[in-house]
């Protein structure tokens with residue numbers, strides 16, 4: 451198993467010291483397990499289990515009631531340029547006629 455380069459100075463001479471990785475060139479020490487988690491980032495899956503990313507376009511897969519809006523969000527509505535966020539409603543977006551709102555990724559599919 452090869453060790454990653456130092457995240458600070460990109461040195462290849464990183465070595466293991468217990469659970470930590472240590473860089474002999476800039477003396478940086480870090481926990482590779484934590485680094486791996488940070489790299490993973492936010493994982494948001496649509497109704498088909500496809501991973502979504504910032505800037506994707508999605509389609510609503512079922513009619514959704516919108517709090518405070520006079521009409522439902524219709525199945526098949528295209529939503530452009532989504533932004534992924536933490537939480538229960540994990541998609542931040544703007545929808546024509548509704549404005550800025552948050553959606554649950556389980557109610558959309560990647561367009």
Ligand SMILES: [Zn+2]
Nearest residue numbers: 456459473476
């Ligand atoms: Zn280094």
